[in-house]
Amino acid sequence: MASGSVRTAVRPDKAAAEEVPGFRPLYRQVYEVLVRRIAEGVWKPGDALPSEPEIAADLGVSHGTVRKALDELAAENLVLRRQGRGTYVASHDDARILFQFFKIVADTGEHRFPESRILSVDIVDADSDAVQRLAVRAGARMVRLDRVRSVGEKLCIFERILLPKVMFPGIEKRALPNNLYELYRSVFGVTIVRTTEKLKAVGATRSVAKHLDVAAGTPLLQVDRVAFGIDGKAAEWRVSLCLTDTTHYLSDLR
Amino acid sequence: MASGSVRTAVRPDKAAAEEVPGFRPLYRQVYEVLVRRIAEGVWKPGDALPSEPEIAADLGVSHGTVRKALDELAAENLVLRRQGRGTYVASHDDARILFQFFKIVADTGEHRFPESRILSVDIVDADSDAVQRLAVRAGARMVRLDRVRSVGEKLCIFERILLPKVMFPGIEKRALPNNLYELYRSVFGVTIVRTTEKLKAVGATRSVAKHLDVAAGTPLLQVDRVAFGIDGKAAEWRVSLCLTDTTHYLSDLR
DNA sequence: ATTCTTATGTCTTATAGAAGACTACGGCAA
DNA sequence: TTGCCGTAGTCTTCTATAAGACATAAGAAT
Numbered sequence: 001m002a003s004g005s006v007r008t009a010v011r012p013d014k015a016a017a018e019e020v021p022g023f024r025p026l027y028r029q030v031y032e033v034l035v036r037r038i039a040e041g042v043w044k045p046g047d048a049l050p051s052e053p054e055i056a057a058d059l060g061v062s063h064g065t066v067r068k069a070l071d072e073l074a075a076e077n078l079v080l081r082r083q084g085r086g087t088y089v090a091s092h093d094d095a096r097i098l099f100q101f102f103k104i105v106a107d108t109g110e111h112r113f114p115e116s117r118i119l120s121v122d123i124v125d126a127d128s129d130a131v132q133r134l135a136v137r138a139g140a141r142m143v144r145l146d147r148v149r150s151v152g153e154k155l156c157i158f159e160r161i162l163l164p165k166v167m168f169p170g171i172e173k174r175a176l177p178n179n180l181y182e183l184y185r186s187v188f189g190v191t192i193v194r195t196t197e198k199l200k201a202v203g204a205t206r207s208v209a210k211h212l213d214v215a216a217g218t219p220l221l222q223v224d225r226v227a228f229g230i231d232g233k234a235a236e237w238r239v240s241l242c243l244t245d246t247t248h249y250l251s252d253l254r
Numbered sequence: 255m256a257s258g259s260v261r262t263a264v265r266p267d268k269a270a271a272e273e274v275p276g277f278r279p280l281y282r283q284v285y286e287v288l289v290r291r292i293a294e295g296v297w298k299p300g301d302a303l304p305s306e307p308e309i310a311a312d313l314g315v316s317h318g319t320v321r322k323a324l325d326e327l328a329a330e331n332l333v334l335r336r337q338g339r340g341t342y343v344a345s346h347d348d349a350r351i352l353f354q355f356f357k358i359v360a361d362t363g364e365h366r367f368p369e370s371r372i373l374s375v376d377i378v379d380a381d382s383d384a385v386q387r388l389a390v391r392a393g394a395r396m397v398r399l400d401r402v403r404s405v406g407e408k409l410c411i412f413e414r415i416l417l418p419k420v421m422f423p424g425i426e427k428r429a430l431p432n433n434l435y436e437l438y439r440s441v442f443g444v445t446i447v448r449t450t451e452k453l454k455a456v457g458a459t460r461s462v463a464k465h466l467d468v469a470a471g472t473p474l475l476q477v478d479r480v481a482f483g484i485d486g487k488a489a490e491w492r493v494s495l496c497l498t499d500t501t502h503y504l505s506d507l508r
Numbered sequence: 509a510t511t512c513t514t515a516t517g518t519c520t521t522a523t524a525g526a527a528g529a530c531t532a533c534g535g536c537a538a
Numbered sequence: 539t540t541g542c543c544g545t546a547g548t549c550t551t552c553t554a555t556a557a558g559a560c561a562t563a564a565g566a567a568t
Contacts, residue, residue: 025518025519025520026519026520027519027520051549051550051551052550052551053550061520061521062520062521062522063521063522064520064521064522065519065520065521067551067552068519068520070551075329076508077508081551081552082528082529082550082551083527083528083529083550083551083552084527084528084529084530084549084550084551084552085528085529085530085549085550085551086549086550086551087550087551100507100508101507103505103507193508194506194507194508195506195507196504196505196506196507197504197505197506197507198359198502198503198504198505199453199475199498199502199503199504199505200475200498200502200503201455201456201473201474201475201476201496201498202455202473202498203473217471219455219456219457219473219474220455220473221453221454221455221475222455224502242455244453244454244455244456248452248453248454248478249452249453249454250450250451250452250453251357251450251451251452251453251505252448252449252450252451253354253355253357253448253449253450253451254330254331254354254447254448279552279553279554280553280554281553281554305515305516305517306516306517306518307516307517315554315555316554316555316556317555317556317557318554318555318556319553319554319555321517321518322553322554335517335518336517336562336563337516337517337518337561337562337563338515338516338517338518338561338562338563338564339516339517339562339563339564340516340517341517
């Protein structure tokens with residue numbers, strides 16, 4: 001275990017420091033130790049972390065330094081702090097995922113998880129697009145998943161999802177729930193913490209139009225998303241085609 | 255001036271505290287004082303703030319408390335800290351605005367400020383949509399601005415912008431630059447720090463299609479944005495219709 | 509041009525008290 | 539006895555203060 005004082009590696013004396021450009025402040029190193037432990041599953045989502053003084057003693061740094069590291073973790077939604085109770089590894093439950101990653105909102109402001117219906121599950125080889133987005137090697141075995149999603153009765157999203165088979169062994173044989181990220185975490189130990197999305201407006205192709213029950217050429221919002229795990233590796237590539245006549249994609253910039 | 259010790263108003267004794275639900279920690283109050291001073295122009299964008307110990311002495315709190323307040327300011331991009339030099343009010347220059355608020359990116363990854371050509375400038379009365387988004391009263395005088403934008407030779411955005419006339423007196427008589435937010439700040443003292451955007455896919459209307467030189471019905475990405483100033487007041491409503499055949503809207507979620 | 513000084517922000521540690529939340533225990537009533 | 543309630547104690551995070559070591563940059567002195 002990489003436990004014990006993190007201090008030994010820190011703040012080399014001045015002469016040495018000049019030769020080590022990759023110098024990070026102590027609280028940053030503590031941050032990294034904690035992230036690694038969470039990624040390795042030492043503490044699992046939902047678990048309480050040890051108390052701040054405990055972590056401090058464990059790593060041989062002061063309470064305040066641990067606090068600053070935890071501040072960063074909390075700011076990135078990796079942990080959840082509750083005064084008087086403790087600090088918990090973010091559970092990434094439905095509500096959390098809904099607000100953090102699911103940006104499609106009804107024009108009325110209502111924010112609901114849409115139902116899903118699986119259309120097909122296939123094993124395919126990675127093409128060049130997949131290689132580029134997921135950083136897998138060409139021809140790697142992938143699981144491809146097509147589904148349509150609806151809010152209430154209304155069909156609104158056609159979605160194609162691509163996963164590296166090696167990260168999700170046997171997922172093609174499973175029953176697939178509505179909230180895939182929760183499945184990734186609980187069964188395969190892959191916690192999604194970050195995504196990048198590219199949005200375009202496109203016309204519905206004939207086949208997509210049929211799935212969504214609209215005319216070919218209907219304008220659709222195309223969301224091309226790559227999702228990354230806690231270790232920074234790309235884990236999922238998903239292209240969603242959304243009908244936005246009664247919904248929109250909400251983006252707050254600060 | 256509301257200078258001097260902020261301390262008097264803080265942490266009333268326990269009995270009183272129960273009657274004061276709007277209690278905020280000291281560092282938060284310091285934060286608010288600093289925001290107000292920046293908003294009032296005591297320190298202008300680009301200016302250096304006083305040193306941390308100076309602010310601490312000025313407000314009668316400890317250095318660490320000021321630091322914590324500045325941490326928040328920095329996290330919200332309101333100030334820029336440079337070790338060994340000082341803390342500066344964020345300049346919100348072109349590059350900053352480009353990265354913070356302009357999310358349309360070429361598919362190649364290139365990120366450029368598009369050129370603008372003004373189509374019309376009008377004075378109009380606020381309709382119900384404007385009232386709802388900008389929180390002005392019905393019938394308030396507004397400045398409406400239509401323009402098309404292009405990257406290089408390629409037309410890509412049609413934009414309609416609505417401003418409360420009272421916040422931007424005389425703007426309708428001015429030469430309008432490419433980067434409006436910079437104009438808002440330098441001439442009218444309105445610094446945009448936050449926006450919310452609603453994205454939809456729509457078909458080009460006949461008139462928009464003509465401006466963008468495409469066929470009517472072409473799928474366009476509609477970005478409906480409200481921009482807020484440092485005081486939290488809505489300052490601009492902008493609807494952009496973007497051709498996304500060679501560009502996309504980039505959204506990073508964490 | 510190089511080195512030194514000084515000013516300033518950054519990082520770390522330490523201490524102390526406030527506030528929220530859970531647990532254990534004891535008294536009281538049914 | 540059994541069940542309920544309130545209180546005290548303890549653990550946790552949160553807020554505030556203070557002080558010193560260190561890093562960085564600007565300008566002065568060499």
